[in-house]
Amino acid sequence: MADRRKVSNLLGLAVLSTLVTRPMYPYEIASVLRARSKGEHMGFKWGSLYRVVQNLEKHGFVQAVQSERQGGRPERTVYRITEPGRAELVDWVRELVRVPEPGEDRFKAGLSLLGVLAPDEVVDLLERRIGALDEQIAAAEAELAGDAAQLPRLFLVETEYELAVRTAEVRWVRGFRKEIADGSLPGLPQWREFHRTGEVPAELTELAERGTDPD
Numbered sequence: 140m141a142d143r144r145k146v147s148n149l150l151g152l153a154v155l156s157t158l159v160t161r162p163m164y165p166y167e168i169a170s171v172l173r174a175r176s177k178g179e180h181m182g183f184k185w186g187s188l189y190r191v192v193q194n195l196e197k198h199g200f201v202q203a204v205q206s207e208r209q210g211g212r213p214e215r216t217v218y219r220i221t222e223p224g225r226a227e228l229v230d231w232v233r234e235l236v237r238v239p240e241p242g243e244d245r246f247k248a249g250l251s252l253l254g255v256l257a258p259d260e261v262v263d264l265l266e267r268r269i270g271a272l273d274e275q276i277a278a279a280e281a282e283l284a285g286d287a288a289q290l291p292r293l294f295l296v297e298t299e300y301e302l303a304v305r306t307a308e309v310r311w312v313r314g315f316r317k318e319i320a321d322g323s324l325p326g327l328p329q330w331r332e333f334h335r336t337g338e339v340p341a342e343l344t345e346l347a348e349r350g351t352d353p354d
Contacts, residue, residue: 144231145198149248150191152235155200155220155228156252162204162219165192192218200224229255237264239271239305246308257334258319258327265316272309276302 157168169188195201201218220228233256235249253261279302287295318324 146191146194146200148191150187151195152228152231152248152252154191154195155224156255158201158218158220162217164215164217165189195224200227232256233264236261237267239268239275254330254333258330262316262320265312269309269312272305276305276309
């Protein structure tokens, strides 16, 4: 079961992942999310972004480091991620990868930020997800073969659908896990090197810069 989080909006996860690269103000965060197309699985909305940043600050996951003003523009506050924020980011992604929960966007969100976890840990988390999925599949199959089998199919189609979705998912997860485990996944050496050195890859930094306000 998923943990109860102080900030549960998946947009908060997206904000934390963006601030890992460097401190930014909210407009920059929004621009980077759009450039990376990361916000689409996390409920990105302009109005909610500011509230999410405020909630992250309230719980100590981000910290305001400076305010700046250019010309007649409103004052802009720059935020950075804190150590508790980094811990929350990693733990949240772990949960999204490990625990099958209703709503496919949760798993997509975890996959979109998989790089914050080390490859060997992802192999373990995916194996645990496979185990949970196998249990859900077995339960659905038992339901369809048991007393529910006496019901008209019309009353069982949602269970059939869930079974089909979970079966397809576990097949994909097994294949993806195998690619990481046997070393055949493209980009795996760079992923390992990132976790060995702790340095943000240059291409990620360039992407972040591309999403910022030009002035």
